[in-house]
Amino acid sequence: MANVKEIIDLIVGGVNKKEEDLLNKAYNFAEKAHLGQKRLSGDPYFTHPFETAKILAGLGMDTQTIIAGLLHDTLEDTKTPEEAIKKEFGDDILFLIKGVTKLGTLKYRGHERHVESLRKFFVAMANDLRVVIIKFADRLHNLRTLEFIREDKRYRIALESIEVYAPLANRLGMGKLKGELEDAAFPYVYPKEYTEIEEILKEKKGLYEKYLNEVSEELKKELKKNKIKFVEINYRIKHKYSLYKKLLRYDKDIEKIYDIVALRIVVDTIEECYRVLGLVHSIWNPLPGRIKDYIAVPKPNGYRSIHTTIFTGLGGVAEIQIRTKEMHAEAAYGIAAHFAYKDQKDKKNRDDKNKFKWIEELQELKYLPSDPKKFIDHLKMDFFNDRIFVFTPTGDVIDMPEDSTPVDFAYSIHSDIGNHIFGAKINGKMSPIFSKLKNNDIVEIITKKDSRPSNKWLEFVKTSIAKKHIKSYLEKNSLLSKLKSFGRS
Numbered sequence: 001m002a003n004v005k006e007i008i009d010l011i012v013g014g015v016n017k018k019e020e021d022l023l024n025k026a027y028n029f030a031e032k033a034h035l036g037q038k039r040l041s042g043d044p045y046f047t048h049p050f051e052t053a054k055i056l057a058g059l060g061m062d063t064q065t066i067i068a069g070l071l072h073d074t075l076e077d078t079k080t081p082e083e084a085i086k087k088e089f090g091d092d093i094l095f096l097i098k099g100v101t102k103l104g105t106l107k108y109r110g111h112e113r114h115v116e117s118l119r120k121f122f123v124a125m126a127n128d129l130r131v132v133i134i135k136f137a138d139r140l141h142n143l144r145t146l147e148f149i150r151e152d153k154r155y156r157i158a159l160e161s162i163e164v165y166a167p168l169a170n171r172l173g174m175g176k177l178k179g180e181l182e183d184a185a186f187p188y189v190y191p192k193e194y195t196e197i198e199e200i201l202k203e204k205k206g207l208y209e210k211y212l213n214e215v216s217e218e219l220k221k222e223l224k225k226n227k228i229k230f231v232e233i234n235y236r237i238k239h240k241y242s243l244y245k246k247l248l249r250y251d252k253d254i255e256k257i258y259d260i261v262a263l264r265i266v267v268d269t270i271e272e273c274y275r276v277l278g279l280v281h282s283i284w285n286p287l288p289g290r291i292k293d294y295i296a297v298p299k300p301n302g303y304r305s306i307h308t309t310i311f312t313g314l315g316g317v318a319e320i321q322i323r324t325k326e327m328h329a330e331a332a333y334g335i336a337a338h339f340a341y342k343d344q345k346d347k348k349n350r351d352d353k354n355k356f357k358w359i360e361e362l363q364e365l366k367y368l369p370s371d372p373k374k375f376i377d378h379l380k381m382d383f384f385n386d387r388i389f390v391f392t393p394t395g396d397v398i399d400m401p402e403d404s405t406p407v408d409f410a411y412s413i414h415s416d417i418g419n420h421i422f423g424a425k426i427n428g429k430m431s432p433i434f435s436k437l438k439n440n441d442i443v444e445i446i447t448k449k450d451s452r453p454s455n456k457w458l459e460f461v462k463t464s465i466a467k468k469h470i471k472s473y474l475e476k477n478s479l480l481s482k483l484k485s486f487g488r489s
Helices: 004-008 017-033 047-058 063-070 082-089 091-104 110-127 129-144 151-171 175-189 191-225 240-249 270-283 325-340 342-355 358-364 372-384 406-413 415-419 455-459 464-488
Strands: 232-237 261-267 306-311 317-324 387-391 397-401 421-426 429-431 441-447
Touching: 004 017, 004 047, 017 047, 017 063, 017 082, 047 063, 047 129, 063 091, 063 129, 082 091, 091 129, 129 151, 129 175, 151 175, 175 191, 175 240, 175 325, 191 232, 191 240, 191 261, 191 270, 191 317, 261 270, 261 325, 270 306, 270 317, 317 325, 397 406, 406 415, 406 421, 406 441, 406 464, 415 421, 415 464, 455 464
Parallel strands: 261 317, 387 441
Antiparallel strands: 232 261, 306 317, 387 397, 421 429, 421 441
16 A cells, blocks of 8 residues: 655655655645546556655655655646645645646657657756656656557657657766666567567676675775775666667677676765775776776766776676765766755755756757757757767867767857867867867867868768858858859849
């Protein structure tokens, strides 16, 4: 039997008496509103908002958001009037529920549906990120019960989850949620490939775990000996869909993938992270080129951690991740983790605004209703693709899609720099402007007053912003030349 205590027990830092009373009130209100309703599985409908609220509580969300999760279907699926919700729970919770309701009402199909879904997400994100997080939780629970839905609808929901929901969760730093969404959708979109991955994991998991258990025991001994306090040491197995994508990248050669299982060391401070890294490398030899410091240079979605891959001495290699408690929470829950730190919420919200400027960029994207596919392709490239970090000569970090070029880099700084790019130095060496940039490259753009964009640039640039400015410049100058020519005739 469902019980509100199951939700309360999951809330980070617990709740006060006022919050507990409000949660109880919302629980009873939602249960009564959905009374007599059934899901396709035959379960009472109330199980869905209840499980949605549990997911939100597990994500570290604030009480208001959890309450909105409990009530998120009351406007759409019951006869409950807005006034009743406003009277009992206030304007903020009503705002969140209405936001979720708007996200759910789509009348489009195919690419048009995806575009409209995404545009609604962008508006919701700009207004209040919590609306989107509630929708993520709602979608995750629906995916867990997808077997009861007819096959064609099942496939559409699963595909949309992989193509729209999971990439958005990833860009918000919600790695755990992104992985759960993908894994829940994976068997319905690619059933054959899902079965193959399951077999691979079944075969390899035991061996990797053996390595990591031995490494873990050795490490615990050394940490104690060196008086380095650790909060926890655990391991994670790579999400199935993530492993599938990586196998595609490496021609299905499992031996080239070193992070199927990773050991995680959680400590209290950043200083201890680096001490642990030194200790790890004093015990085991690191694999060259596999040390990544995401604390010094976080990923675009805010992810921070140190990664190193070591030779275990047991005939294999293992990835080790080192991070603080806060980094560990953020790695799993991204922006949602910030709601758990109530005393720092205002500061974190400001930080989020800076970190997620791309949300505003998304809103500004224009698309032709006649060509929704092009819009989605742009999104996949500019916002959902794998990202790289590229540095300016002064050390500023520019977040760009994989395979971007110096021309893309120039336009991301300013359209005038892009329009007058003459050459580029990559890591101090002169390089063609069509070179593919790599992670951690330092790029210096050389401009020349009489240098101009060319049609050829459109063949190699990756970002929509670069394509937009190049086309705009070419069209403008083509028109000017025609007018000048007309004036001379």
